[in-house]
Amino acid sequence: MHEFLIPAMTCGHCASKVNASLKRVDPACDIQVDVSQRKVNVRSDEDRAALVEALSEAGYPPA
Template identity: 50%
Template sequence: MHEFKLPDMSCGHCLAAVTEAVKEADAGAEVDVDLPQKTVRVESSLSREQLAGVLSEAGYPPAS
């Protein structure tokens, strides 16, 4: 399980975009978004670095 803080995520559209981006990269991924906390937890076969790249490409770079 990987958890990322996504400071640029602020609305339902953002939530959908993050979920869709992860699912496109790994269709079997489980995605749990906490919009008020601006976090996403992902269970995936992809590495943390790969997931961070997917999120960044979607416009939601994880905070360091």
């Protein structure tokens, strides 16, 4: 399980962008988003660096 704090994720639209960017890297990943805490938990077999890169490219770099 990977946990990310994403300061730029402030609304549901942001959360959907985060979700889509992670699904592009690993379509089978399980994602739990908490917009109020700006946290995302991802269960994925992908390397953490690949997930961070996808989030950063989408404009939501983890803190």
